[in-house]
Amino acid sequence: DTAVSQTPKYLVTQMGNDKSIKCEQNLGHDTMYWYKQDSKKFLKIMFSYNNKELIINETVPNRFSPKSPDKAHLNLHINSLELGDSAVYFCASSQVWGVAKNIQYFGAGTRLSVL
């Protein structure tokens, strides 16, 4: 069984559209994250949720809205997509809040291409 699963794996869409990426973890973890990896492989955190509560919001445009219906899910909705949103988006989870105590487990990524 995949520990952290993201869907879809690939997403191709036009500028101005709205799209969602879903993430689920079956590890029983309390904390979930969204990261963005650009074309140069630079990996940057976007959001973190702990027990469905927003902990980190890294000055991401408000076109990006995470939603955590429960501890096992953290979805990412993006409004009015722009060319610069093209990237690979990774979901991750860790057991409790605090990276030194817990390993972050990453999903396989969602490659978003905005045309």
Next chain:
Amino acid sequence: GENVEQHPSTLSVQEGDSAVIKCTYSDSASNYFPWYKQELGKGPQLIIDIRSNVGEKKDQRIAVTLNKTAKHFSLHITETQPEDSAVYFCAASVVGGNEKLTFGTGTRLTIIP
């Protein structure tokens, strides 16, 4: 905020030789330094980590060293094998602070058979 620089951006080594990747960080409060390996088409995976109260940590062919004074840490891979080919990321964070991971820019390691 924290800034992590990583060098080199690409590295090719002959199979069996050693590989070294170096990172520097800016925030002297950072006290936790993990290394992640990202294989093609996959998400990053933790391979080793070190805390600021330790100068060196080893796990089989992989070791990490930390110099707090100089604010740099390094990943050492010995007896490299083809399956070591991947992109490696260093990261830094402040435990007890915002505990956010700041990643380096990545090193693409290629092992030449």
